[in-house]
Amino acid sequence: MTAKTAxxxxxxxxxxxxxxxxxxxxxxxxxxxxxxxxxxxxxTSIQPHQAKKETFEFDLPEGVRTADITVDxxxxxxxxxxxxxxxxxxRRVSLDKE
Amino acid sequence: xxIILLLLIAAFVMPLSNVEAQKAKTIDExxxxxxxxxxxxxxAEIYAQWEKSHHARPLMGVKGGLMLTPLALKxxxxxxxxxxxxxxxxxxxSNFPCFKCHLPQAVTHAEDSVAVELTEALLAKxxxxxxxxxxxxxxxxxxxxxxxxxxxxGPEKGVLYSAKEVTSHPDATFKTVKKSAIMNNSVYxxxxxxxxxxxEFDQAFQCANLYGSYLHNYVSGGGTQSCQDCHMKKGxxxxxxxxxxxxxxxxxxASALSLHVETLGYEWLRKANTYTxxxxxxxxxxxNAGHRIPDG
Numbered sequence: 001m002t003a004k005t006a007x008x009x010x011x012x013x014x015x016x017x018x019x020x021x022x023x024x025x026x027x028x029x030x031x032x033x034x035x036x037x038x039x040x041x042x043x044t045s046i047q048p049h050q051a052k053k054e055t056f057e058f059d060l061p062e063g064v065r066t067a068d069i070t071v072d073x074x075x076x077x078x079x080x081x082x083x084x085x086x087x088x089x090x091r092r093v094s095l096d097k098e
Numbered sequence: 099x100x101i102i103l104l105l106l107i108a109a110f111v112m113p114l115s116n117v118e119a120q121k122a123k124t125i126d127e128x129x130x131x132x133x134x135x136x137x138x139x140x141x142a143e144i145y146a147q148w149e150k151s152h153h154a155r156p157l158m159g160v161k162g163g164l165m166l167t168p169l170a171l172k173x174x175x176x177x178x179x180x181x182x183x184x185x186x187x188x189x190x191x192s193n194f195p196c197f198k199c200h201l202p203q204a205v206t207h208a209e210d211s212v213a214v215e216l217t218e219a220l221l222a223k224x225x226x227x228x229x230x231x232x233x234x235x236x237x238x239x240x241x242x243x244x245x246x247x248x249x250x251x252g253p254e255k256g257v258l259y260s261a262k263e264v265t266s267h268p269d270a271t272f273k274t275v276k277k278s279a280i281m282n283n284s285v286y287x288x289x290x291x292x293x294x295x296x297x298e299f300d301q302a303f304q305c306a307n308l309y310g311s312y313l314h315n316y317v318s319g320g321g322t323q324s325c326q327d328c329h330m331k332k333g334x335x336x337x338x339x340x341x342x343x344x345x346x347x348x349x350x351x352a353s354a355l356s357l358h359v360e361t362l363g364y365e366w367l368r369k370a371n372t373y374t375x376x377x378x379x380x381x382x383x384x385x386n387a388g389h390r391i392p393d394g
Binding site (some may be wrong): 001003012018019020022033034035036037038039040043045046047048049050051052053054055056057058059060064065067069071073075077078082084085086087089091093094095 | 159160161163168169179180181196294295302303304305307311315316319320321341344347348351352355356357359361362363364365374375376377378379380381382383384385386387388389390391392393
């Protein structure tokens with residue numbers, strides 16, 4: 001999730017990561033690759049029948065009353081540079097009533 | 099003359115019908131044993147779908163990667179694994195536990211020399227040679243088609259198994275197609291798209307959890323669709339996703355996951371006469387997949 005001012009200055013950025021996380025059960029380092037992993041120790045992945053709800057909250061800098069919000073949902077395979085876009089949703093939020 | 103003729107016939111059919119009789123000593127021999135290119139002549143569309151699938155390149159990873167390379171590295175070398183050896187010549191089939199699913203025919207039909215040749219090919223980055231090793235039609239429609247072997251016996255030589263029976267199959271080697279008890283069932287895919295840690299090996303490891311997720315998070319919540327219902331619609335043997343096709347993968351993911359966003363802007367009153375301009379964004383991701391995302 002990214003928030004920018006109307007002139008494009010970034011004022012907020014947060015990420016959430018959804019995936020099973022495994023170690024080799026001999027140390028506490030997460031492992032990537034079946035040849036090193038032994039068992040999941042945490043699982044934040046998106047499960048069937050279970051919605052993932054998040055709340056992102058941030059303060060606007062002084063004098064800023066409008067923010068452009070962009071929420072990107074994408075899938076990463078093998079490494080973070082290999083992205084598959086899924087959804088992008090944008091919203092303009094204003095503190096001034098029209 | 100009759101003997102010569104019989105020998106000629108035997109030589110002609112050996113690549114497919116003789117898979118039970120002997121083990122392959124080389125990658126080429128193993129590839130030939132399970133070569134299914136003859137299927138293309140009658141099943142062109144299905145074959146073309148399979149050619150683009152990850153089943154056609156099970157050792158190649160995503161976008162051309164050679165995913166077994168860490169196992170081939172010299173023991174102790176950075177990036178090597180518990181399955182690596184200090185000399186490629188020492189590598190055996192058992193040094194590649196990934197074969198359980200990524201190349202099941204190697205476990206049953208390959209000599210350790212195939213493991214040595216593969217190790218050397220991986221170290222030489224010989225993608226062309228590694229790519230010869232595939233999960234072909236014969237692997238799925240014969241080798242993996244029966245899981246009730248005590249009741250039904252093992253896969254028969256010269257027989258293919260499918261979702262429906264074909265009494266007369268016009269092929270020189272596989273003349274019969276028998277109905278598989280499980281080919282339409284998720285458990286068939288679950289043989290490889292797994293339950294979690296592979297604890298039966300002397301060095302446990304974990305690959306896919308997908309079937310475990312299906313059983314424990316989808317079926318348990320009332321889900322009734324099978325893997326095949328979603329991933330093999332109309333018999334599609336691409337069995338998406340194909341991670342080498344970015345557009346198609348994005349579309350598949352978008353069809354499985356929905357994203358809903360709501361925003362709120364207001365001025366928060368922390369204490370008298372002190373307002374903080376604030377934005378709140380709430381997101382909700384829902385999934386209609388029958389398993390966790392991501393998994394494999």
